[in-house]
Amino acid sequence: MPYILAIESSCDDTSAAIIENNKILANVIANQKMHENFGGVVPELASRAHQQNIIPVVDTALKIAKIKKEQLDAIAFTRGPGLLGSLLVGSSFAKSFSLALNIPLIEVDHLEAHILSHFIKDDNQQKVPEFPFLCLLVSGGHTQIVLMQSHFEMEIIGKTIDDAAGEAFDKAAKIMSIPYPGGPLIDKFSKEGNPYAFKFNEPNIPGLNFSFSGLKTSILYFLRDELKKDAEFIEKNKFDLCASIQEVIVSILMKKLIKASQQTGINQIAIAGGVSANSGLRKALTDAALKYNWHAFIPKFEYSTDNAAMIAIAAYYKYLNNDFASQSATPYARSIF
Ligand code: KG4
Numbered sequence: 001m002p003y004i005l006a007i008e009s010s011c012d013d014t015s016a017a018i019i020e021n022n023k024i025l026a027n028v029i030a031n032q033k034m035h036e037n038f039g040g041v042v043p044e045l046a047s048r049a050h051q052q053n054i055i056p057v058v059d060t061a062l063k064i065a066k067i068k069k070e071q072l073d074a075i076a077f078t079r080g081p082g083l084l085g086s087l088l089v090g091s092s093f094a095k096s097f098s099l100a101l102n103i104p105l106i107e108v109d110h111l112e113a114h115i116l117s118h119f120i121k122d123d124n125q126q127k128v129p130e131f132p133f134l135c136l137l138v139s140g141g142h143t144q145i146v147l148m149q150s151h152f153e154m155e156i157i158g159k160t161i162d163d164a165a166g167e168a169f170d171k172a173a174k175i176m177s178i179p180y181p182g183g184p185l186i187d188k189f190s191k192e193g194n195p196y197a198f199k200f201n202e203p204n205i206p207g208l209n210f211s212f213s214g215l216k217t218s219i220l221y222f223l224r225d226e227l228k229k230d231a232e233f234i235e236k237n238k239f240d241l242c243a244s245i246q247e248v249i250v251s252i253l254m255k256k257l258i259k260a261s262q263q264t265g266i267n268q269i270a271i272a273g274g275v276s277a278n279s280g281l282r283k284a285l286t287d288a289a290l291k292y293n294w295h296a297f298i299p300k301f302e303y304s305t306d307n308a309a310m311i312a313i314a315a316y317y318k319y320l321n322n323d324f325a326s327q328s329a330t331p332y333a334r335s336i337f
């Protein structure tokens, strides 16, 4: 007790998870491949695909968890931030299910959920962060350093003033004609390349804030000049370019995270969000943990990018707090923090 069904549909993945207390029984994700051809997520296509995927995904999750829908104690959904059309599919489904089964509804914030994914207990030995801890939340839409005082008390102490880290990866990939989403492919190609082959300047932003738009422009101009000299420059240097771009993005992120730890005196440090799947960032965090004596928390791959398991764990803590949503809870597109 309790069994909670969670739905995540904020962007282009339709996901359903079942949780029993803090243990995930099923986490099913249907990816939408068609956006690759457009170089980014097409909102109209995304919401239509969610409508097609949601029932099979929920059905599969229930089968994997080996529970009947009548056994559910609550149903949770991502309320925002995200694409409104996509969020509407998940929230309408959850509301109808809650009415039909006469069980409570729980709304979850997508960003909070990314951070709370660290509290999923897949095995009993696993350590979870202690409060207060810092979390570098890096996704396609957000890049922030969050100070977590408790499960639902979060303070953003640094954030990007323009692009998110995931966007920096995806936009750099697009410039090199690497298909969307470029982040995972840049990560893959980086493994074959030299991270110090090309040097891109890091922005000089005060405090704990980030900026990535200048990097995108400097990559664009650098490649434009090189392509004038050699039309095959990108093809010939793809691995080194990817490794060098990944190196600078990870370096920008890590410098601010180290600064945040020094300023707050907090040494429980987590990363979360799609970019936390990046092997360069994972290694940099592990290295920094050794150097600075941090307790570092890196999410499993399946909980890094968008998934409903993270919505389920956030919902579990809300359930314990009797924090339920009303049928009139409407989705929000932009972050509420
Ligand atoms: O959290 P997420 O799945 O969706 C959002 O909430 O935005 O994050 C998606 C972002 C995309 O920009 C994607 O390119 C990036 O995470 N990403 C990666 C990797 N895997 C996903 N970036 C770098 N390296 C990766 N391995």
Ligand code: ZN
Pocket (backbone or CB within 6 Å): 110, 114, 139, 140, 273, 274, 305, 306
């Ligand atoms: Zn996300």
